[in-house]
Amino acid sequence: MSDDDNSPISAREARRLFAGLRGAPALVLAVSGGPDSVALMWLAARWQRSLVRGPQLTVVTVNHGLRPEAAREARQVKRLAAELGLPHRTLRWRGAKPKTGLPAAAREARYRLLAEAARVVGASHVLTAHTRDDQAETLLMRLFRGSGLAGLSAMASLSERDGIVLARPLLDVPKSQLIATLRRARIGFAEDPTNRDTALTRPRLRALLPLLAAGGGDARNLARLAARLARANAAVEVLADGAERFLHLRDRGDAPQAGVRSFEALAFAALPEEVRLRLLLRAINALGHEGPAELGKVEALLSALDQAIAASPDVRATGRPVLKQTLAGALISLAGGRIHIAPAPARRRTGK
Numbered sequence: 421m422s423d424d425d426n427s428p429i430s431a432r433e434a435r436r437l438f439a440g441l442r443g444a445p446a447l448v449l450a451v452s453g454g455p456d457s458v459a460l461m462w463l464a465a466r467w468q469r470s471l472v473r474g475p476q477l478t479v480v481t482v483n484h485g486l487r488p489e490a491a492r493e494a495r496q497v498k499r500l501a502a503e504l505g506l507p508h509r510t511l512r513w514r515g516a517k518p519k520t521g522l523p524a525a526a527r528e529a530r531y532r533l534l535a536e537a538a539r540v541v542g543a544s545h546v547l548t549a550h551t552r553d554d555q556a557e558t559l560l561m562r563l564f565r566g567s568g569l570a571g572l573s574a575m576a577s578l579s580e581r582d583g584i585v586l587a588r589p590l591l592d593v594p595k596s597q598l599i600a601t602l603r604r605a606r607i608g609f610a611e612d613p614t615n616r617d618t619a620l621t622r623p624r625l626r627a628l629l630p631l632l633a634a635g636g637g638d639a640r641n642l643a644r645l646a647a648r649l650a651r652a653n654a655a656v657e658v659l660a661d662g663a664e665r666f667l668h669l670r671d672r673g674d675a676p677q678a679g680v681r682s683f684e685a686l687a688f689a690a691l692p693e694e695v696r697l698r699l700l701l702r703a704i705n706a707l708g709h710e711g712p713a714e715l716g717k718v719e720a721l722l723s724a725l726d727q728a729i730a731a732s733p734d735v736r737a738t739g740r741p742v743l744k745q746t747l748a749g750a751l752i753s754l755a756g757g758r759i760h761i762a763p764a765p766a767r768r769r770t771g772k
């Protein structure tokens with residue numbers, strides 16, 4: 421870790437971090453009460469005060485109703501927001517909580533509530549306080565889960581969700597600098613108890629980080645790797661766009677049925693493997709009705725398609741499907757020299 425990593429963030433540095441947000445009419449700050457998001461709130465408030473006509477800021481805390489201390493933490497955020505002259509709202513996650521996949525459901529609900537709050541106050545962006553350390557952890561989690569290039573690109577500094585831009589202005593900032601900023605400003609913050617719960621994947625990974633850092637795999641290097649992979653991923657996406665247009669042009673005058681995607685099999689087979697995979701993923705995710713397809717399953721499908729195309733040299737000859745599979749609610753078939761992807765018919769109930 422360099423000395424810089426322990427220095428408070430200067431007003432000038434913060435201006436650079438928030439530069440792209442200056443012209444926004446209003447911003448929502450997602451503040452849980454933990455050090456990162458309290459620092460985000462403090463930095464954003466100082467930045468906004470320094471502007472003649474900066475964006476309106478609204479602080480939002482989501483109480484997931486899962487921990488008894490959450491209400492008190494939300495009140496603490498409200499108090500601090502008031503001291504900084506910022507309006508604050510606490511939003512409750514109501515409704516049934518699932519028995520499995522609770523963290524994912526809580527995150528989903530949190531982003532939905534934050535996006536709703538943004539719409540209510542006319543904000544174009546929701547700002548979260550993800551740091552460089554979070555980026556490194558995300559990369560590692562996805563690495564251990566076997567993600568592909570897109571997943572290993574980790575978090576983007578700007579992304580879109582429900583018509584609202586999700587901005588992560590601190591994604592390149594080490595957490596230690598945020599703590600140093602709060603110490604210098606004499607601001608207290610809550611500690612997230614899930615950080616100490618070693619049953620969860622992220623905290624377990626967090627415990628591994630010092631070992632990795634000792635071997636050179638520190639957050640700076642891991643986050644840099646994520647940025648490089650994101651760059652490569654963006655380039656492959658452009659290639660996939662081009663390939664889609666190329667296949668479409670070859671089909672001129674031969675418009676596919678509505679709600680179906682179809683590619684000429686031999687032209688498809690000549691494309692690079694990563695591009696073929698993405699074309700399948702895009703089509704399956706667009707037309708299937710069972711959520712995003714798993715990369716491993718699309719890889720298996722692609723290999724089956726490749727084999728089927730190679731095994732029938734005159735792939736155009738037969739109108740009968742030489743391959744037919746469903747995946748993530750989409751039906752994929754190879755027939756008459758074309759790969760067709762369509763919504764799978766609804767499954768029939770097996771009960772009598």
Ligand SMILES: Nc1ncnc2c1ncn2[C@@H]1O[C@H](COP(=O)(O)OP(=O)(O)OP(=O)(O)O)[C@@H](O)[C@H]1O
Pocket residue numbers: 450451452456457480481482483484527530547548549550554
């Ligand atoms: N209860 C909350 N209320 C408002 N904002 C929150 C809340 N929890 C998290 N956030 C925002 O999200 C950021 C990331 O939080 P955290 O690292 O706990 O998320 P996570 O559960 O790991 O999921 P993800 O990284 O996908 O958001 C925080 O810095 C903060 O800006």
